[in-house]
Amino acid sequence: MGVHMLLYWTAADGAARREAYDTLADAIACLGSSPAAAERWSAQAAALRRVAERGADDLPSARAAGGEAVWLHRVAISDEPDQLFLLSKASRQVVQAGASMQAFLDSLAMFKAPQQSFLGIAVDVAYLPLDDAATAAPMLQDLADVLREAVAAAGGRLRQVPDSAAAFQLPATHGARHRAAQYVQLQQLFGE
Numbered sequence: 001m002g003v004h005m006l007l008y009w010t011a012a013d014g015a016a017r018r019e020a021y022d023t024l025a026d027a028i029a030c031l032g033s034s035p036a037a038a039e040r041w042s043a044q045a046a047a048l049r050r051v052a053e054r055g056a057d058d059l060p061s062a063r064a065a066g067g068e069a070v071w072l073h074r075v076a077i078s079d080e081p082d083q084l085f086l087l088s089k090a091s092r093q094v095v096q097a098g099a100s101m102q103a104f105l106d107s108l109a110m111f112k113a114p115q116q117s118f119l120g121i122a123v124d125v126a127y128l129p130l131d132d133a134a135t136a137a138p139m140l141q142d143l144a145d146v147l148r149e150a151v152a153a154a155g156g157r158l159r160q161v162p163d164s165a166a167a168f169q170l171p172a173t174h175g176a177r178h179r180a181a182q183y184v185q186l187q188q189l190f191g192e
Helices: 017-031 035-040 060-065 100-109 133-152 176-189
Strands: 003-010 041-050 072-075 083-088 093-098 117-127 157-160
Touching: 003 133, 003 176, 017 041, 017 117, 017 133, 035 041, 072 176, 083 176, 093 100, 093 176, 117 133, 117 176, 133 157
Parallel strands: none
Antiparallel strands: 003 117, 003 157, 041 117, 072 083, 083 093
């Protein structure tokens, strides 16, 4: 599985989003340009969008009672396609579910049409040969620095999402639950 680092790009005033996305995509494509590099590095980029404040993930009982929203953050990771992670900020828990839960939650979401706005670009990079975060950290940091240089011309900033394993009481061994917690931490950075 490797050790992952989650980065995010936000636009400077007047910066072109498409240009920044293309620059990041080109830099990421260079990571896998040789067979040797493809065995060591993995990277993915995705657009970040803000969804309406009350969403389909609120439990029906909470909506009916008019109570507080019970946000269940859904995270699906591409190299774990048969798994879905549900994270609750309120109870600081990470629950792992089968992919069939995604279909159920998607059909719930069809009843709502949330307004979305562009926030930035998330970049998930991984150093695949290692599972120890402390050992892989210098290599991941070097890669993050290269990506920062690549997007500097497009404007904006590429920042690292802080580790949130302690906040969710996760074990020291790095895994898919740690990655899911990073995505929730990313949402918190944008005030959701």
